Amino acid sequence: MKENGHRDERFLRKAIDLAEESAQGGGGPFGALVVKDDRIVAEGTNRVTAGNDPTAHAEIVAIRRACEALDDFQLAGCTLYASCEPCPMCLGAIYWARPERVIYAAPHADATRAGFDDSMIYDEIDRPPAERRLPMRQLLREEAQRPFRTWADNEERVAY
Numbered sequence: 001m002k003e004n005g006h007r008d009e010r011f012l013r014k015a016i017d018l019a020e021e022s023a024q025g026g027g028g029p030f031g032a033l034v035v036k037d038d039r040i041v042a043e044g045t046n047r048v049t050a051g052n053d054p055t056a057h058a059e060i061v062a063i064r065r066a067c068e069a070l071d072d073f074q075l076a077g078c079t080l081y082a083s084c085e086p087c088p089m090c091l092g093a094i095y096w097a098r099p100e101r102v103i104y105a106a107p108h109a110d111a112t113r114a115g116f117d118d119s120m121i122y123d124e125i126d127r128p129p130a131e132r133r134l135p136m137r138q139l140l141r142e143e144a145q146r147p148f149r150t151w152a153d154n155e156e157r158v159a160y
Contacts, residue, residue, distance in 0.1 A: 007038065008079075008081070008103050011033060011035050011040070011079070011081045011103070012081050012083075012103055012104075012105055014031075014033060014040070014043075014081070015031045015032055015033050015058075015081040015082055015083045015105065016031065016083045016105055017031065018031025018032070018033070018043055018044075018045050018058070018083065019031035019045065019046075019058070019083035019084070021045065022045035022046055022058070026049070026050075027045055027046050027047065027048075027049065027050055028045075028046025028048055028049070028057075028058070028116075029046070029083070029084075029114065030045065030046040030057060030058040030059075030082070030083055030084055031043070031044070031045050031046075031058050031082070031083045032044045032045075032058040032059045032061070032062040032080060032081060032082040032083065033062055033080070033081050034062050034063065034065075034066035034075060034078050034079070034080050034081075034099070035078060035079045035080075035081065036066075036070070036075075036077055036078045036079075037077070041065075041066045041069050041070060041078065042062050042063075042064075042065035042066035042068075042069055043062055043065070044057075044058045044059065044060070044061030044062030044063075044064075044065060045058050045061065046058045046061075047061055055089065057087065057089065057090050058082065058083070059080065059082055059086050059090035059093065059094060060089070060090060060093055062080065063075065063080070063093055063094070063097050066078065066097075067097065073097075073160060074097060074098045074160070075097045075098060075099040075100075076098060076099075076100070077100055078099040078100060079099060079100055079101050079102070079103060080094060080097075080099045080101075080102045080103070081102075081103050081104070082102065082103070082104040082105070083104070083105050083106065084104060084105060084106040084107075084108065084110065084111050085104045085106065085107050085108040085111070086102065086104065087108070087111075087116075087118045087121070088118060088121045088122060088125060089121075096160070120133075
């Protein structure tokens with residue numbers, strides 16, 4: 001276990017270094033990497049402002065690159081290392097990618113103190129859609145079942 005802890009610390013320090021480099025270059029102060037079999041498969045830094053992409057968080061960038069490198073939509077046997085506790089969006093993507101585990105450095109409270117407040121999103125998720133700050137309205141539920149039936153009937157579908 002001690003060896004595993006040292007390995008985790010080494011990779012986590014790399015994620016922190018990536019976050020520092022990103023912050024020095026004008027990007028967000030977040031870094032992440034995906035490791036498999038003690039080898040870095042992919043790295044990512046926050047690219048939100050650089051690419052005008054609100055989804056380009058370090059974890060998402062690293063997951064996209066790792067999936068491409070591994071030619072798979074899941075990260076079986078991988079560990080994701082992040083300089084900070086993943087936000088709700090990244091956490092969702094991490095669960096979909098299914099890595100073996102996640103190791104992070106700073107808790108999200110530290111990101112809040114730095115001006116990145118995810119607490120509003122956590123609060124919104126707990127509210128019924130009709131009570132959220134962003135107006136949401138559900139329509140055409142019956143019609144929306146058609147794609148689900150088509151997918152379920154497709155014998156060549158790949159479950160995920």
